Each structure stands twice: as structure tokens, then as C-alpha cells.
Amino acid sequence: xxxxxxxxxxxxxxxxxxxxxxxxxxxxxxxxxxxxxxxxxxxxxxxxxxxxxxxxxxxxxxxxxxxxxxxxxxxxxxxxxxxxxxxxxxxxxxxxxxxxxxxxxxxxxxxxxxxxxxxxxxxxxxxxxxxxxxxxxxxxxxxxxxxxxxxxxxxxxxxxxxxxxxxxxxxxxxxxxxxxxxxxxxxxxxxxxxxxxxxxxxxxxxxxxxxxx
Amino acid sequence: xxxxxxxxxxxxxxxxxxxxxxxxxxxxxxxxxxxxxxxxxxxxxxxxxxxxxxxxxxxxxxxxxxxxxxxxxxxxxxxxxxxxxxxxxxxxxxxxxxxxxxxxxxxxxxxxxxxxxxxxxxxxxxxxxxxxxxxxxxxxxxxxxxxxxxxxxxxxxxxxxxxxxxxxxxxxxxxxxxxxxxxxxxxxxxxxxxxxxxxxxxxxxxxxxxxxx
DNA sequence: AACATCAAGACGACCGGTCAACTATTAGCT
DNA sequence: AGCTAATAGTTGACCGGTCGTCTTGATGTT
Numbered sequence: 258x259x260x261x262x263x264x265x266x267x268x269x270x271x272x273x274x275x276x277x278x279x280x281x282x283x284x285x286x287x288x289x290x291x292x293x294x295x296x297x298x299x300x301x302x303x304x305x306x307x308x309x310x311x312x313x314x315x316x317x318x319x320x321x322x323x324x325x326x327x328x329x330x331x332x333x334x335x336x337x338x339x340x341x342x343x344x345x346x347x348x349x350x351x352x353x354x355x356x357x358x359x360x361x362x363x364x365x366x367x368x369x370x371x372x373x374x375x376x377x378x379x380x381x382x383x384x385x386x387x388x389x390x391x392x393x394x395x396x397x398x399x400x401x402x403x404x405x406x407x408x409x410x411x412x413x414x415x416x417x418x419x420x421x422x423x424x425x426x427x428x429x430x431x432x433x434x435x436x437x438x439x440x441x442x443x444x445x446x447x448x449x450x451x452x453x454x455x456x457x458x459x460x461x462x463x464x465x466x467x468x469x470x
Numbered sequence: 471x472x473x474x475x476x477x478x479x480x481x482x483x484x485x486x487x488x489x490x491x492x493x494x495x496x497x498x499x500x501x502x503x504x505x506x507x508x509x510x511x512x513x514x515x516x517x518x519x520x521x522x523x524x525x526x527x528x529x530x531x532x533x534x535x536x537x538x539x540x541x542x543x544x545x546x547x548x549x550x551x552x553x554x555x556x557x558x559x560x561x562x563x564x565x566x567x568x569x570x571x572x573x574x575x576x577x578x579x580x581x582x583x584x585x586x587x588x589x590x591x592x593x594x595x596x597x598x599x600x601x602x603x604x605x606x607x608x609x610x611x612x613x614x615x616x617x618x619x620x621x622x623x624x625x626x627x628x629x630x631x632x633x634x635x636x637x638x639x640x641x642x643x644x645x646x647x648x649x650x651x652x653x654x655x656x657x658x659x660x661x662x663x664x665x666x667x668x669x670x671x672x673x674x675x676x677x678x679x680x681x682x683x
Numbered sequence: 684a685a686c687a688t689c690a691a692g693a694c695g696a697c698c699g700g701t702c703a704a705c706t707a708t709t710a711g712c713t
Numbered sequence: 714a715g716c717t718a719a720t721a722g723t724t725g726a727c728c729g730g731t732c733g734t735c736t737t738g739a740t741g742t743t
Contacts, residue, residue, distance in 0.1 A: 293506070293507075296508045311691060311736095312690055313690095314690095314735085315688075319734080371598055372598065381592070382594060383509075384586070391656075395657045395658065398657065426670075430667070433666075434667070436650040436653050437647045437648065437653070438646050438647070438650065440646070441611070443594075444597050444607050444608045449642075453639055453642055453646075454646070454647075462674075512698085522724050523724075524702090524724035527699095527701085528723070
């Protein structure tokens with residue numbers, strides 16, 4: 258019984274520390290996305306989740322390392338959402354991509370066009386000045402692209418996506434151009450740039466000729 | 471002769487003030503592009519061009535107003551370069567656009583892929599938090615797009631660009647997606663994203679069917 | 684008691700903007 | 714024309730913060 262009690266306390270401590278760390282990352286993602294890296298101070302992050310300032314460094318080595326991990330943390334829900342769409346057994350890969358982007362468009366509109374995407378924002382702000390974050394951004398984008406690449410490859414096999422352009426290039430176009438459209442959305446306060454992007458690539462350019470209307 | 475001398479001094483003073491202001495803007499563009507808005511302090515700007523710090527506020531009302539004007543200042547050479555290409559009497563509008571982007575690609579590669587584009591960077595960093603800069607960004611992008619829209623419209627009339635997609639949407643795609651490609655270029659340290667963008671839109675998607683190989 | 688972990692506040696640096704003191708220019712007077 | 718007072722422009726020190734990181738005393742664990 259002593260052993261069982263010790264084990265429960267140990268698990269509880271670990272979970273509490275993970276929970277605090279997760280809260281910091283959640284809050285970091287939120288603030289970094291809405292304010293940017295340099296305009297977001299550590300005090301604001303820790304105060305928002307009731308973590309003492311001095312404790313920050315027991316979770317993260319530095320602000321830069323924190324941001325790098327916030328980047329990875331930010332991507333998780335997107336990777337999960339896209340994976341779910343792609344694993345939908347009744348939907349072909351191209352339609353799954355379309356559904357995925359359509360769902361994102363609804364979400365950003367609901368969010369009042371604010372923030373856009375953490376990846377694009379930080380690429381612009383600290384892509385040149387933080388090697389660590391640059392690395393995290395690159396990895397995040399690469400993971401995102403790889404999922405879309407696989408989907409396009411499968412769609413090519415199924416005959417719904419053109420084969421005269423490589424799936425690699427098409428996945429790059431999706432990932433890169435989505436970022437540009439999100440930036441424009443932010444200043445125009447409109448999802449029109451996103452819709453134009455989807456129409457152009459997913460409903461037209463990528464579609465195999467035999468599948469076009 | 472007294473009148474002539476007074477007139478020369480007056481002109482010289484005006485030119486000196488304009489020259490200092492221009493130097494501040496040039497330096498501001500450079501630093502904002504390489505470091506971002508919040509990581510660039512006013513001291514760094516004024517020190518770089520030997521202007522006393524207190525004088526900064528006789529040129530610009532605030533840091534925010536300065537950045538807004540740096541945005542407009544930054545766009546001038548691009549507008550001029552694009553205009554020159556489009557006014558080239560021996561080149562059709564679509565080829566002029568291609569030549570313009572090809573020239574930019576050479577320039578960013580020569581610059582070591584650094585900075586990217588001030589517009590995209592600041593949209594991501596302060597597009598949500600500075601209304602004044604958001605306005606300047608919007609105007610700058612709109613000006614840039616308008617030039618490209620006119621070129622595409624003319625190209626449609628000449629039969630080199632497809633007509634089943636509006637020139638408006640195509641100009642938007644150019645402007646938005648170029649920003650996304652530049653962000654990716656920054657983290658990948660490669661012009662490949664830019665080249666893929668140009669190949670896709672200018673050499674394929676935009677081209678009238680009868681002009682495709 | 685000895686050791687490990689936590690965290691409040693100190694550290695040295697930086698921030699944008701203000702303003703008193705100073706300098707330059709203009710207006711008014713003789 | 715020359716001088717003085719009034720006005721306009723310039724600017725470096727200052728203001729009241731903020732910043733990320735580190736130190737050291739407090740607290741927790743064994």
C-alpha cells in the first residue's frame with residue numbers, strides 16, 4: 258500500500274508539471290500569434306497562467322526555446338485535424354484536402370481573421386534572426402507538407418489529381434501559398450484570399466483534366 | 471546677389487532636411503526588414519544615420535508613423551521597377567511580368583535570401599496590432615496589385631493570358647502567393663519556392679490555352 | 684542534516700516618448 | 714544697418730517603464 262501511494266503521488270506531480278508546461282505553451286501560442294514574438298514578454302505569459310516568473314526557466318531554457326516549442330505545439334491540432342480528414346474512409350484524398358481547408362476557413366472567419374497562422378507570422382518576424390525558431394518552423398512546415406504530399410500522391414493514383422505536375426511541387430504550392438493568403442486575409446479582414454487560393458489550386462489547377470467540369 | 475544667396479541657402483536647408491528624413495527611412499526599411507518592428511529600436515535607426523534621437527520626432531510623430539511611412543517608402547523602387555518592365559515597348563505584358571519576377575528572384579538570391587519582403591513580414595508581425603501600419607500595408611499591396619491587374623488585363627486583350635479567370639483574381643493570386651513563397655524562401659534558404667510560384671502561375675495557370683506548348 | 688527544487692526579485696540592458704535647456708532664426712525697434 | 718526681444722527648432726538627459734536571465738533565499742524531499 259505504501260508503494261501504491263508513492264506511485265500515485267509521483268504520477269500526480271508529473272502530471273501537474275506537464276499541465277503547467279502545456280498551459281504555458283497554449284498561452285504562448287495564443288500571445289505569439291496575436292502579438293508576435295518581440296511584443297510578447299515572458300511576464301505576460303506566466304501571469305496569464307499563474308506560474309511564477311522564476312519558474313519559467315525550469316520549463317524552458319530560454320524565451321527562444323519556448324517559442325520553438327510553441328511552434329511545434331501549435332502544429333499538433335492541425336496535423337491531427339488534417340490526418341482525420343485524410344483517414345476518412347468515405348472521402349477521396351483530394352476532397353479530404355478540400356474539406357480540411359474549408360474547415361480552416363470557417364474557423365479563421367469565426368476568429369475574426371485575427372492572428373492568421375503562427376508559422377507565417379514568425380517566419381516573417383524572426384525567420385532571419387532566430388536560428389532555433391527557424392529550425393522549428395522548417396520542421397513544422399515540412400511535416401505539414403509531407404501529409405499533403407502523401408494525399409496528393411494518393412489522389413494522383415486514384416486519378417483525381419493531375420499527374421503532369423509532381424505531388425511534391427503541388428504540396429509546396431499548397432503550404433506556401435496558404436501562408437500568403439492568410440497574410441492578405443489579416444489586412445483585408447476577409448476570407449476572400451483564402452477562397453481564391455482554394456478555388457485556384459484545389460478546384461482547378463490540381464484537378465486531373467478528365468475530372469474537370 | 472543677396473537675394474540669390476538667400477535662395478540657395480533656403481534650398482540647401484530644405485534638401486538637407488529631406489535628405490536626413492530619407493536616410494532615416496532607408497535605414498528604417500533595412501532594419502525593419504531584417505529584424506522586424508519590435509526588435510528595431512529608434513536609437514539603432516538614428517545612430518546609424520547620425521541623427522540625434524530628439525530630432526527623430528521632428529521628422530515622424532511616432533515609431534508607428536515612421537514604420538507606416540517606411541512601408542510606403544519601401545514600395546517605391548518596386549513600383550518603379552515593375553512600371554519600367556511594363557512600359558518596355560518590345561515586351562508583351564505577360565513577359566514583362568515574368569521578367570520582373572525573374573529579376574526579383576536574382577536580387578533576393580544575391581541578397582542571401584535575407585529579409586524577404588517588408589510587406590509580408592510586417593503583415594504577420596503587426597498586421598493585427600497597429601492599425602496605422604495595417605492601413606499602409608493595405609495601400610501598398612493594393613498599389614502593387616493594381617499594376618499587375620492592369621498588365622494581366624492587357625495580356626488578356628492580347629490573347630496571351632486566359633480570359634476564363636478574372637484579371638482581378640489573378641492579380642490577387644500573384645501578390646498573395648508571392649508573399650507566401652518569400653516566407654518559405656527565408657526558412658529554406660532557397661529560391662525554389664519562388665521559382666515554383668512563377669512556373670505555376672506565370673508559365674502555366676495564367677497562360678491562354680492556345681499559347682501553351 | 685543534507686540535498687534538490689522552486690521562485691521572488693535583482694540585474695544590466697533596452698524601450699518610446701518627453702521636455703528643459705540650448706541654439707538658430709525672425710521680427711521689431713532705433 | 715545693427716541690436717534686442719520674441720519665436721521656432723533642436724536635442725541629450727531623463728522618465729517610468731519593460732525586457733530576458735540569473736541569483737539566492739525559501740521551501741520541499743529524502
